[in-house]
Amino acid sequence: MASEAALWLREERSGRGPQPEYSRAQIAAAAVKLADAGGLAAASTRRVADAIGTGPASLYRYVRNRGELIALMADQVSGEYEYPQTFTGDWLADILALARQQFAILMRHPWMIDVSRSGAPIGPAAVDFLEQALRALEPVEVGGRVKLEAIAMMSAIVTMFAQEALAGSSTSTDGQEATAQFLAHVMTAGRHPHLAAAMTDTSTPPLEGADLLDRVLAKTLTGLLIG
Amino acid sequence: MASEAALWLREERSGRGPQPEYSRAQIAAAAVKLADAGGLAAASTRRVADAIGTGPASLYRYVRNRGELIALMADQVSGEYEYPQTFTGDWLADILALARQQFAILMRHPWMIDVSRSGAPIGPAAVDFLEQALRALEPVEVGGRVKLEAIAMMSAIVTMFAQEALAGSSTSTDGQEATAQFLAHVMTAGRHPHLAAAMTDTSTPPLEGADLLDRVLAKTLTGLLIG
DNA sequence: CACGACTGCGAACACCGATCGCATAACGTC
DNA sequence: GACGTTATGCGATCGGTGTTCGCAGTCGTG
16 A cells, blocks of 8 residues: 555656656657557567667656556547537537547557556546546436446447457458458358358448447447436 | 468367377466466466476467467357357347356456457357357347447447456556546546546446446447347 | 755666477378 | 378577666755
C-alpha cells in the first residue's frame, strides 16, 4: 500500500534539485511518434530514451515503469478529442460523434487499440472524455451506472471495429495468414457445415465499415439505454 | 509468403527421425498450468521448457515461436466447452448458455482474457465453438455474416465482463489502485460534475454480475439479430 | 553559504525470444 | 540388415528488454 503518489497525482517538478531537462509532454510525444511508426513494442524505454537523446536510466526520473510511460502516451493521445461547447440534445447523434472521433484516433494511432484493450489506467484526458460522454447522455433517463456501462460498451465496440478495419488494410500478420490458411482447410473438410455456409454467405454484401459501426452502435446503445 | 505450413496444418509427428519426447497436449498443459498460476508472462518459452524438463531450445522443435505456443494454450483451453447434442430451439437461451461457458472458462484461466483480446489465431477447438454457436443461431433468419458479427460481439462482451469481474475480486493491480486514487481526487476537485454524479449513483444497485451479463447480452443480441 | 534534495546517466542484472550447430535416434529404402 | 536421410534434444550464444544501483553534479532552501 506504500505505493506512493500515483502518476497523475505527482507534480511534474518537485521543487528542489535541478530542473528536469524534458517535460512529460515531450517524452510522451517522442514515444507516440515511435509507436505510430513501429507499433507499441517500438516504444521501448531504451528507444524512447535515446529518441530524446538521453540514457536508458534517465527516463526513470520521469516515470516509475513502462506502464506509466504508456499511460503518458495514452493520455496524450486522448487529448486529441474536440468537444462541442453545447451538444445538440439528440443524445444518440451526440454520442455517435464522440464514437467516430474515437475511431479516428484509433486509426491514427493503431497501438492505442492494444492499450485501450488492456485496461489502461485512466488519466486526465480520459476523465475529460468520460465527462463529455456523460454530458452527451444527459437527456437519457437512466442511472449513472448504466450510462457508464454503456460508454464502456461503446468503447469496446469502437475498438473492435478499429482492429478489424486495420486488419483488413495493413499487411497481414503471419497469425492472420495462418488462420486464413487453416480456415480454408476446415471448410473444404466439410465437418463444419454451418461455418462454411456462413463464411461463403453473400446475402448481405459487406457493408461499409463506418456505416456498419454507426448501425451497430445505434442498436446496442438504444438497447442498453432505453430498451 | 513462404511461411510454410501453419501450426494447425502441420502434423505433430512427421514420419522420419526420432519420435518426439513430448506431445503438443503435454506442452500446452504445462504452459496452461504456469499461466493459470502466474499470468501469461509466466508461460515464457524458458519456463515452459524446464517445466517439462528440457532445455529452452527444444521447445522450438514443436513450435515456431511464442505466438504458436500461446495458440496451443488457447486451443487447449477452448477444448473445455461442452456442447449439447441438440439445442432447445430457443436460440437466445442456447447462445446464452454458450456465453456462460465462455465466461466460466475465462474465470478459470484469466490469462485467456488477454489472449482472446489480442486477436489470437483460430485453432480447431475455436472452430468447433464457432460451428456450435452458428448451430445455436440456426433459427434466426439473417445472413451468416451477421451471425458471425453477433458472435464476435458476444465474445467481446463476455471478455469485457470477465475482466471486470476479475478486477473486482483479485488483489488490485497497481494500475487499478492508481486509477482509483486519481479518480477520487478528480471527484473532489469538482470540475467533472457528471462523472462525480454517475460514480456515486445508487439508483441502480450494482446488479449481480452474471445476471447483468445475461441482460446485456440479451439486449445486444436481439438488437443485432432481429431489431 | 552550505546542506540536502533532486537530476543525469554509465554500468550492470536478470530476464526474454530466438538461432546455430552438433551429436543422436528413428524411419524408408535397397 | 545396413545405410543415408531426416528429425530431434539441447548447450551455447546473440540481441533485446525492463529495471536498479551508485555516483557526480546541480539547484533551491534554511
